[in-house]
Amino acid sequence: MQKDIKRALQIMKPELKILRISYFWIFLFYTLYTILFIFGIDAQKNRFAGLDIFFVMLFIFGPLWFRPKELQIQKPNGDVWASPLTIMNLQLPIKRNIIVLKSIIFYFLGSFPFQLYMFVILYSFSPEIRTELDLISYLSFAIIWLSFGIYFGFSSLPIEVGYKMKSSVLNTILSLLLLGAIVVIIIVFPFYFTYGIVEWTIIFAIKWPIISAVISIFAAIIGYYYWKNKMLKLIKQADFQ
Amino acid sequence: MELPIRISKDSREPIYHQIVNQFKALIAGGHLAAGTPLPSIRVLSKDLEISIITTRRAYQDLEVQGFIKTLQGKGTFVADVSEDLKQDVKVTSVHNILENAVQTSLSFDYSVQQVKEIFLEILESYESKKGDN
Amino acid sequence: MNPILYIRDLEKTIDDFHLGPLDLSIEQGTITALVGNNGSGKSTLLKLIMNLVKPDKGNIKVHNTLVHGDNESWKELVAYQPQKIIGWDPFTGYTLKNLIAPLYPNWDDKQFQKIVEIFDIPLHKKFGKLSQGVQQKLNLALTIPRNASLLILDEPTSYMDIPSKKLLIDLLVDWMEPGNRSIIISSHQIDDIRKLSDYLYVLHNGKKIGHFEKEELVENYARYWLSSKAPNNIPGEVSREDGVLISSNPEETEAYLVEHNIRWTNRSSLEIEDVITLLLSKNNTIGGSQHGSHVNS
Numbered sequence: 001m002q003k004d005i006k007r008a009l010q011i012m013k014p015e016l017k018i019l020r021i022s023y024f025w026i027f028l029f030y031t032l033y034t035i036l037f038i039f040g041i042d043a044q045k046n047r048f049a050g051l052d053i054f055f056v057m058l059f060i061f062g063p064l065w066f067r068p069k070e071l072q073i074q075k076p077n078g079d080v081w082a083s084p085l086t087i088m089n090l091q092l093p094i095k096r097n098i099i100v101l102k103s104i105i106f107y108f109l110g111s112f113p114f115q116l117y118m119f120v121i122l123y124s125f126s127p128e129i130r131t132e133l134d135l136i137s138y139l140s141f142a143i144i145w146l147s148f149g150i151y152f153g154f155s156s157l158p159i160e161v162g163y164k165m166k167s168s169v170l171n172t173i174l175s176l177l178l179l180g181a182i183v184v185i186i187i188v189f190p191f192y193f194t195y196g197i198v199e200w201t202i203i204f205a206i207k208w209p210i211i212s213a214v215i216s217i218f219a220a221i222i223g224y225y226y227w228k229n230k231m232l233k234l235i236k237q238a239d240f241q
Numbered sequence: 242m243e244l245p246i247r248i249s250k251d252s253r254e255p256i257y258h259q260i261v262n263q264f265k266a267l268i269a270g271g272h273l274a275a276g277t278p279l280p281s282i283r284v285l286s287k288d289l290e291i292s293i294i295t296t297r298r299a300y301q302d303l304e305v306q307g308f309i310k311t312l313q314g315k316g317t318f319v320a321d322v323s324e325d326l327k328q329d330v331k332v333t334s335v336h337n338i339l340e341n342a343v344q345t346s347l348s349f350d351y352s353v354q355q356v357k358e359i360f361l362e363i364l365e366s367y368e369s370k371k372g373d374n
Numbered sequence: 375m376n377p378i379l380y381i382r383d384l385e386k387t388i389d390d391f392h393l394g395p396l397d398l399s400i401e402q403g404t405i406t407a408l409v410g411n412n413g414s415g416k417s418t419l420l421k422l423i424m425n426l427v428k429p430d431k432g433n434i435k436v437h438n439t440l441v442h443g444d445n446e447s448w449k450e451l452v453a454y455q456p457q458k459i460i461g462w463d464p465f466t467g468y469t470l471k472n473l474i475a476p477l478y479p480n481w482d483d484k485q486f487q488k489i490v491e492i493f494d495i496p497l498h499k500k501f502g503k504l505s506q507g508v509q510q511k512l513n514l515a516l517t518i519p520r521n522a523s524l525l526i527l528d529e530p531t532s533y534m535d536i537p538s539k540k541l542l543i544d545l546l547v548d549w550m551e552p553g554n555r556s557i558i559i560s561s562h563q564i565d566d567i568r569k570l571s572d573y574l575y576v577l578h579n580g581k582k583i584g585h586f587e588k589e590e591l592v593e594n595y596a597r598y599w600l601s602s603k604a605p606n607n608i609p610g611e612v613s614r615e616d617g618v619l620i621s622s623n624p625e626e627t628e629a630y631l632v633e634h635n636i637r638w639t640n641r642s643s644l645e646i647e648d649v650i651t652l653l654l655s656k657n658n659t660i661g662g663s664q665h666g667s668h669v670n671s
Contacts, residue, residue, distance in 0.1 A: 010476070014469045070464035070502075078388065088461030090426060093449035093477050240426040241388070241418070250643040256589055287547045292572035292588040293404065 008102040011094055015085060015106055018068045022110075029065075030114040031121070033058060038126045052186045052196040059149045063111035064156055073159050078241040083160040087240050100231045103160045104224070107153075115149055116142075133206060140209035144201045147216035151223025161231045162238025244280065245272075248289055256291055260299035261306075262334065268308050268322055269330035277319040279309060376438055378402050378451075378524050378556045379423065384432035386422060393418055393580040395432065400524070403553045405546075407567045408560040410577035411654050416560040417457055419577070420528050423558075424454050436524065450478060453522035455513050457529045457560075463502030467495060467512050480521035489515040492541055506533035514542065518549055525549070527559045531566070543569050564647050576653050583653050588646065595649055596624035598631070599640040612652055620644065620652070 033054070040051045075081045089099045119142040123129055133141060165171060190196040195203065204212045246263045248256050267273045280288065286296045300317065303309045310320045346356045377399040385394035393415040400406055408416045421427040423434055425441040434441045436448040462470060467490075475481045490497060493511040501509060510533050518525070525546075531539045543565065546557060558575075559566055567574065567588075574591060576583035584591075595612075598619045606614075609630050610623030621627035624641075631638065644652075 011473060014465050014473050017469065018464055068464070084461035084463075086461075087426070088459075091424060091454050091456060092474060093446070095446050237428065239388070239428055241421065250592060251641070281551060283547055283550045286572070287543065287569045290568045294572060294587055295589050 004098060004101055005105070007094075007098050008105055011089060011098065012102050012106055015071060016109075018071060019106070019110060022068050026110065026114055027117075029062075030118050034118045034121045034125075037118075037122060052189070052198050053183060055145075055198050056182070056186060059115070059145060059153055060156065062114075063107055063153065067110070078239060079164050079166045080238045080240060081159050081163045081165055082238065082240060086161050086235070090235075090240060096235045097232060100161060100228060100235060103157055103231065104154070104228060107157055111149055111153060112146065115146055119146075133202065137202075137205045137209045140213040141202055141205035143213040144205060144216045147220035147223075150220040151226075154223055154227040157227055158230050158234055161235040162240060163234060164238060243288065244285075246285075246289065248291070257295045257299040257302065260289070260296070261302045262337075264299070264303055265306075265308055265330045266334050268319055269327040269334070273319045275319050275321045279317040279319065281316065378437060379558070380433075380435040380438075381423070382433045384419075384422065384434060385430050386418065386427065387430055388418065388427075391415070391418075391580060393422075394582070396582050398575060398585060400556050400558065402523070402556055403550070404572045405550065405557040405559065405570050406573040406575055407571035408558055408575050408577070409567065409650055409654075410583075411579070413579065414577040415580045416577060417528055420454070420456075420526055420558070420560060423526065424452065451522050452524045452526060453478070453517050453520040454526045455517040455528060455530055457532075459501075459509065459513060462509075462513075464500060466500055467497030467515075470501065470512075470516055471497070474516050474520070478520040478522065482519040482521055485519040485521075486515055489518060489545065492545075493538060507535060507538070510534055511538065514545075518545065521555075523555050525555065525557045527557065527561075529560055529562065531561070531563055539563065539565065546570060567646060567650075574650075576650070578654055591649055592643055592646055594622055594624075595644045595652070596621050596627070597642050597644060598627070598638040600631075601637045601639045604631070604634075604636045622652075 036054070037051065040054075071083060071085060073081050073083055083103070086099055086103070089102070090096075119138075123138055129138065159165075186197060190199070193200065201212075244267070246260060246267075248259045248263075250256070252259065254262075264273075273279075279285075282293050282296045282300060286293045289296070300309065300311075304311060307320055307326065308322055309317055311317045343356055346359070347353075351359075379398065379400040381396055381398040383394075384396040385392070387393075391413075396419065408419070410416050418427060422429055423436075423441065425434075428442055437451055439445055439448040441448060465473075471486065475483065475486070489495075489511075493508075493515065495508060495512050495515055496504070497512075501512065504512065510530060514527075514530060517527070531542055534542070547570070549555065550557065557570070559570065561567065571588055574584075574586045574588060576586070598621065600617045600619055604619070608619065608621075608627055610621035610625075610627035611619060612622045613620045619627070619638075630636075
């Protein structure tokens, strides 16, 4: 495993060089986002689900928004989507599991440190948070969401390594509908369950900090293996024309 | 070094044969001294625009007949060829050239007698030139 | 001796294009030109060899290892230069070299420097900012020094200037010198075919026309200038225009001509490009015209 990670890091060097430039922008972005949270926490109390949307979207799509243009997913030919870097790596003597591992690490490096940074800032600068949650509960809260960033966030990874999808009007409509459905669920959530999604995770973190954290970490580990295997399967089957 | 080897794809003589004969003539005529390094099979193939299969066959023939030798890892060189063998080659190549000329003449519907006359005429012109000197 | 590349019963369908069934064996020390019309499936075949595209049927082996299996060690033995390079745009020549060189145990840095020098390639510029010709040169500089036993080049010189094309031929001839390496080159450049290739593998609209040794292929054809009138459909006849007959079986044709007392004033061989033209046009009627150029890349 250690050897694999070393290999993956070695072939990631060119990409990291590009990411270095984006790092500044991602940093700025998360800072602004955090400020928004600090000021938005009050509004959250009044069943305003906008913050929930931002929060969930940040953990699912955030890492992709700041992907440099050259590294974005494309469809070179045929119906298979992939990162151009995946295709470049596949033409070289790099094993498929290393390419998959590299994609995961690359995604992780572009998301996890910033999410962590966000939680540190949030705790340091928001008196509301500190009065509502003690340190243990806050840690649990952070773990819940950082884990979510893995088992849910990694779902955007398979498309990097050869995802077969016909680009048709129907597919575009379907994916827009899915996105719309997620937004609607988040907005409607507090009306049925009293609190919004973020609020609920805070409640869980306060009531059962250890169990919530353990379950989340467990889900993150399962999620990691699930997505990794899914990616391996895709990269083995896809036609990179 | 580019060798003065010219192959004709229109000729009925197989290409590898043309190469073998021209090499022999160059060696027998003293144009290629013993020990002269020869181009590799790949380079000669490129120069003559033929496949290495043909070139390799020509080199193998030349090696078997003792005109060239291959030293492992060093390349191919002109071999030490005995005077007898050189003479043989000279005789054969002159013979071949004359025979070709006769064949061409006959294909133009000349009779053997007419060809003989032309041939003697040419020879006489050379003899008289010699006399002038 | 085991072939360096072995292809058997290979078939692949992509949308309405069908490639195969194909068989091909590449021996060590040989150069094979992959020849075909646009959309004949040349690039697809090369991508199948690289396991970028997966076969529907058949096997491909590099040095006895199945390329579509779980063992990926064969990749070190193959250096592949695609026709359309994906993913290199944001990187400079230096960055790319630092990525690629350590992946090949036989990487020759001196050769890399030499190619960079003779082609005058700027290494500090991003790949995407280079002209297409320079991109091809950089690609070659990053492919040839890998010194893999099989070099696969997919139209490597289409944008390059004439002197550079000549330089490349010399480079490749030099590269072949050790005698145990092989090249497959897909090319529309007649000089590549004349000066480099030993074998021609000819495809037309996804079908294999044949695998020929260069001289044998040329020797299979002859052109006759007939001096008297001759009936149509002489054995071996491929085409006739103004009394000039092209035969794909000179032996049979001559036997027939002699037997029927038809005389000819001249006989000549065909140039390799004429032969290729004949091979690719003769089959036009078989393949039909429904194939677009969608598999060209």
